[in-house]
Amino acid sequence: MTSLIRWYGANPLHLLALICAFAVAGYAAVRLFAQQPIGVAVWLVGAAVAHDLILFPLYAIADRSARAVLHRRATDVSTVPWINYLRVPTVLSGLLLIAWFPLIFRLAPGFEAATGLSQDVYLGRWLAITAILYGGAALASALSLRRTRRTTVPASHDDG
Numbered sequence: 318m319t320s321l322i323r324w325y326g327a328n329p330l331h332l333l334a335l336i337c338a339f340a341v342a343g344y345a346a347v348r349l350f351a352q353q354p355i356g357v358a359v360w361l362v363g364a365a366v367a368h369d370l371i372l373f374p375l376y377a378i379a380d381r382s383a384r385a386v387l388h389r390r391a392t393d394v395s396t397v398p399w400i401n402y403l404r405v406p407t408v409l410s411g412l413l414l415i416a417w418f419p420l421i422f423r424l425a426p427g428f429e430a431a432t433g434l435s436q437d438v439y440l441g442r443w444l445a446i447t448a449i450l451y452g453g454a455a456l457a458s459a460l461s462l463r464r465t466r467r468t469t470v471p472a473s474h475d476d477g
Contacts, residue, residue: 376411380404402458406450413443 318329325332350357383403419425420439428436 379407399458399462402454402461406447406454409450410443410447413446417443 321329346357380400384400387399387403414421417439420428420436421443422440423436425436428434
């Protein structure tokens with residue numbers, strides 16, 4: 318078991334979960350490709366082009382801008398990687414926006430007629446989820462910083 322962990326670099330359950338995820342993704346790809354091969358190929362190429370030529374430069378610039386604006390001097394107390402507490406809610410909120418943008422921006426014609434549901438609630442719900450994500454990240458960052466400072470502050474010595 319130790320040799321497997323040393324060879325693979327992670328827990329064997331991680332490997333099992335990864336294999337299962339690839340199996341499910343492969344099954345879905347085979348089923349979709351059998352029904353609409355041209356559509357799947359166009360979607361994959363479009364997603365790769367959109368990500369590499371549009372999205373990656375945008376979020377790389379946003380990440381560098383956030384680090385430049387929020388840069389602070391190194392201190393004696395080792396701190397947590399604060400930028401990750403900004404990245405995670407931003408990515409999750411962005412993924413929700415990409416997945417639900419037609420409903421968030423009320424761009425789905427016939428949605429109410431087909432489902433009987435209103436599109437009016439999606440913008441408010443997305444904003445609420447985004448606020449909760451950032452609030453949770455701020456709380457996690459504060460707790461992590463508190464824990465880090467508590468373990469690195471030297472104990473006072475009374476010589477008297």
